[in-house]
Amino acid sequence: MSLVVNGERHVLTVDNRTSLLNLLREQLALPGTKKGCDAGACGACTVLVDGQRVNACLMLAVRLEGAEVTTIEGLAADDDDELHxxxxxxxxxxxxxxxxxxxxxxxxxxxxxxxxxxxxxxxxxxxxxxxxxxxxxxxxxxxxxxxxxxxx
Ligand code: FES
Ligand code: FES
Missing domain, CATH: 1.10.150.120 ([2Fe-2S]-binding domain)
Known part of the structure; x- marks a missing residue:
């Protein structure tokens, strides 16, 4: 599958049971998105998918073909680390x-x-x-x- 995370395109092979949260933390080495309950109850894993906020622990990565994902690591401006x-x-x-x-x-x-x-x-x-x-x-x-x- 292919998706864009924080402006960077990734082409990946994922298990069809992999959540977006595990994809971010374990395959893409982006640990800023936190795992609290892993069950949709706490919001610690919130990211933006195509501009909408979602609980990454509840979303299967394979559903995100072509999607644009933004995580906490993608907020500060690249050039001078200016905070959002x-x-x-x-x-x-x-x-x-x-x-x-x-x-x-x-x-x-x-x-x-x-x-x-x-x-x-x-x-x-x-x-x-x-x-x-x-x-x-x-x-x-x-x-x-x-x-x-x-x-x-
Ligand atoms: S980890 Fe708690 S809602 Fe996702
Ligand atoms: S859980 Fe500690 S700052 Fe919110």
Whole structure:
């Protein structure tokens, strides 16, 4: 199969049971996407597929022929490592503790912004409800998404 990950095309042989999450972490050596529950319940594995946020643990890699996948490793600008505005907002708002959920929170937050769901803190909470943070950083995560979503 062939797919594009973070702008780079890959031609791969995959087992038909391989999840997108395992493909990224084990075959493409992109461990930024985290495995929390491996069952669609925590959001730690969130990536963008053709611009839409998905749980990579629930998606079979073989379904992604020709798809464009973006992971946390693909966000910063290549030339000068400039952070994506939402990555920068997470830093400025101190929106993490252990950081395990953070890649998924950021990828889901980008989806939330692209979908136009950053009108209020309540709206952000609703549309980010699939992303769990064991450290309880929700207030700061919402602040970061609101900051980036408003372009501040
Ligand atoms: S690891 Fe995919 S939702 Fe938890
Ligand atoms: S920062 Fe630790 S799980 Fe979210």
């Amino acid at each position: 505005p939402l990555q920068q907002a997470f830093v400025e708002q101190d929106a993490f503790q252990c950081g395990f959920c953070t890649p998924g929170q950021i990828m889901s937050g980008i989806g939330c912004m692209q979908e136009g769901h950053t009108g209020s803190q309540e709206e952000i909470r609703e549309w980010m409800s699939g992303n769990i943070c064991r450290c309880g950083c929700y207030v700061k995560i919402v602040n970061a998404i609101q900051q980036a979503g408003n372009g501040k």
